[in-house]
Amino acid sequence: MSAAASSTISVATTNPLKSLSLSSRSPLPSASSISFPSRNPRRLVLVSCTTGDGSKPTILVAEKLGDAGVKLLEDFANVDCSYNMTPEELNTKISLCDALIVRSGTKVGREVFESSRGRLKVVGRAGVGIDNVDLRAATEFGCLVVNAPTANTIAAAEHGIALLAAMARNVAQADASVKAGEWKRNKYVGVSLVGKTLAVLGFGKVGTEVARRAKGLGMRVIAHDPYAPADRAHAIGVELVGFGEALATADFISLHMPLTPATSKILNDETFAKMKKGVRIVNVARGGVIDEDALVRALDAGIVAQAALDVFTKEPPAKDSPLVQHERVTVTPHLGASTMEAQEGVAIEIAEAVVGALNGELAATAVNAPMVSAEVLTELKPYVVLAEKLGRLAVQLVAGGSGVKNVKVSYTSARATDDLDTRLLRAMITKGIIEPISDVYVNLVNADFTAKQRGLRLSEERVVLDGSPENPLETITVKLGNVESKFASSLSESGEVKVEGKVKDGVPHLTKVGSFEVDVTLEGSIILCRQVDQPGMIGTVGSILGESNVNVNFMSVGRIAPRKQAIMAIGVDDQPSKETLKKIGEIPAVEEFVFLKL
Ligand SMILES: NC(=O)C1=CN([C@@H]2O[C@H](COP(=O)(O)OP(=O)(O)OC[C@H]3O[C@@H](n4cnc5c(N)ncnc54)[C@H](O)[C@@H]3O)[C@@H](O)[C@H]2O)C=CC1
Ligand SMILES: O=C(O)C(=O)COP(=O)(O)O
Numbered sequence: 001m002s003a004a005a006s007s008t009i010s011v012a013t014t015n016p017l018k019s020l021s022l023s024s025r026s027p028l029p030s031a032s033s034i035s036f037p038s039r040n041p042r043r044l045v046l047v048s049c050t051t052g053d054g055s056k057p058t059i060l061v062a063e064k065l066g067d068a069g070v071k072l073l074e075d076f077a078n079v080d081c082s083y084n085m086t087p088e089e090l091n092t093k094i095s096l097c098d099a100l101i102v103r104s105g106t107k108v109g110r111e112v113f114e115s116s117r118g119r120l121k122v123v124g125r126a127g128v129g130i131d132n133v134d135l136r137a138a139t140e141f142g143c144l145v146v147n148a149p150t151a152n153t154i155a156a157a158e159h160g161i162a163l164l165a166a167m168a169r170n171v172a173q174a175d176a177s178v179k180a181g182e183w184k185r186n187k188y189v190g191v192s193l194v195g196k197t198l199a200v201l202g203f204g205k206v207g208t209e210v211a212r213r214a215k216g217l218g219m220r221v222i223a224h225d226p227y228a229p230a231d232r233a234h235a236i237g238v239e240l241v242g243f244g245e246a247l248a249t250a251d252f253i254s255l256h257m258p259l260t261p262a263t264s265k266i267l268n269d270e271t272f273a274k275m276k277k278g279v280r281i282v283n284v285a286r287g288g289v290i291d292e293d294a295l296v297r298a299l300d301a302g303i304v305a306q307a308a309l310d311v312f313t314k315e316p317p318a319k320d321s322p323l324v325q326h327e328r329v330t331v332t333p334h335l336g337a338s339t340m341e342a343q344e345g346v347a348i349e350i351a352e353a354v355v356g357a358l359n360g361e362l363a364a365t366a367v368n369a370p371m372v373s374a375e376v377l378t379e380l381k382p383y384v385v386l387a388e389k390l391g392r393l394a395v396q397l398v399a400g401g402s403g404v405k406n407v408k409v410s411y412t413s414a415r416a417t418d419d420l421d422t423r424l425l426r427a428m429i430t431k432g433i434i435e436p437i438s439d440v441y442v443n444l445v446n447a448d449f450t451a452k453q454r455g456l457r458l459s460e461e462r463v464v465l466d467g468s469p470e471n472p473l474e475t476i477t478v479k480l481g482n483v484e485s486k487f488a489s490s491l492s493e494s495g496e497v498k499v500e501g502k503v504k505d506g507v508p509h510l511t512k513v514g515s516f517e518v519d520v521t522l523e524g525s526i527i528l529c530r531q532v533d534q535p536g537m538i539g540t541v542g543s544i545l546g547e548s549n550v551n552v553n554f555m556s557v558g559r560i561a562p563r564k565q566a567i568m569a570i571g572v573d574d575q576p577s578k579e580t581l582k583k584i585g586e587i588p589a590v591e592e593f594v595f596l597k598l
Helices: 067-074 087-096 110-116 135-140 153-168 171-179 205-216 230-235 243-249 269-273 292-300 340-358 374-396 423-437 447-453 537-547 578-585
Strands: 009-013 018-022 058-061 078-081 099-102 122-125 144-147 197-201 220-224 252-255 279-283 304-309 329-331 406-413 457-464 475-481 497-504 507-513 516-521 525-532 552-559 565-572 590-597
Touching (some): 087 110, 099 340, 110 135, 153 171, 153 304, 153 340, 205 220, 205 252, 269 292, 292 304, 374 475, 374 497, 374 507, 406 423, 525 578, 537 578
Parallel strands (some): 009 457, 122 144, 197 220, 252 279, 304 329
Antiparallel strands (some): 009 018, 406 475, 475 497, 525 565, 525 590, 552 565
16 A cells, blocks of 8 residues: 555755655555553553543444353443344444454444444454455554454464365265265275375465464475565475466465455466476365366366365355365365454454554554564653644644645654664654544544645655664654645745654753744643744733733744844633634734634
């Protein structure tokens, strides 16, 4: 996914003044208010799901989930376990739910997010494969998707091995035959596994465990996975090979890659033609990685001697499917993850992830949001608040804020460029800019997508400062280009609306507006006035606010030179009335002023 906000980052060092271009950042696959309650530094309102009235959230569990997981959910939320819903029933219920938990049998398409009308904040996939969830739609709707990637690994691997052995020894066919009253010992002579070559396609969690077990059975194991590190393979005596070599040398092929556009029908007429005659195939990954019609042809042509399949393109497959009915094919109804142990583990893993996400914690198993470690989060906490507030301030300084298209963000820091993860900051600046001028809800999940959709181009620049990097950041500057300002003094020399801030003692401060230096904490609201610097101004404005019972929390004056123009920044706890603001505007020395909400 390309992200509008993830353009080239140029890094300028202050010394020498040289710019260096970094490759584009890892895209933010795509949250309301952001809060950091001090008790838990990981708590960041990623998806804000606390119900406005303080009532419990509602979690819809659409497929059978282990009891321990349901119990965990019930301790936190209202839980509706409605199994076997039709798509229409799901679409009707979803607008009343904050989270949805599914397994592989529920399609969570765009219409589910549309029907939720913004309430659905988390989709939990109680398992690994998320090919049944429309991730793009989830991201567009700012809905976090989490999965349970580890608890069913062993179960799936064991099922792969069970199918491998059962296929090689015709267990299912022989069982059916005996039950039908036959006794055909010669018909069901099998093949041995020992000494045979097994090609594992997809050397991830399940593939690795299958490989380990197959080695124990005396097989030679090779694997193909373009993303797997060779040392992990070597460590268990597996050789990583190219796709072509895997196909050409394997006696058995076991599939363990996810279903993606790149892996869809990866086994097809062409690839079957490259296999050894008599190859045997096991699939506990996803039906869609095999062209099922081509597999039937390959079976009939004798290229494929046998297949053992747990998964199908359409589940359940048609009763009269020639593949399912094929004599040399062994089938199970998507049972890979179905052990008591795995289902209990998956239920707990997904329940914890969903409850955590609803609580505002960063999910370690987020599928469509950046994962930021707890340490980084703790350190960036005040800067994240600063980032959003600078965005909010900048956009309110624009006359007709909706015309904002170009945002330049500059971070100064003494840290090395690769030692600062700006994805969170960028998302929060985007949020700060977009939310005051629209009714769009922006969070960490959909920030880049929303920016792109609105034609908002956000470029980031890192300025490396000399000195020791005590803080992750010194300043953040937000500049909005090609806009008219409603407060002319906020324009930089190059004509952009410019605000700059820093964190002092853990508190975000506004430190620059246009070319004027100010110093005001970013709390409550701010009044900015440009005036002719002269004695008595602070007192005059202060008394107008005091008379109107508006509490001033901070005041600072930044000036070009004594008795020339100055900018007074006044932090106020309460919103002044129109009359109060009018009185400030009528002070003769005040040339312009603006009221900004944080
Ligand atoms: N039948 C069942 O009940 C179960 C099925 N599964 C399925 O098994 C598959 C693997 O699961 P895990 O191992 O947990 O996932 P994983 O993410 O740990 O491993 C997948 C591996 O596939 C590799 N891969 C991606 N594209 C590839 C390509 N074009 N060629 C070769 N390798 C490629 C990845 O690099 C990764 O190493 C998933 O599709 C999952 O949905 C998982 C658990 C139970
Ligand atoms: O985890 C996976 O990817 C699986 O395929 C398991 O699916 P299930 O949760 O048993 O419907």
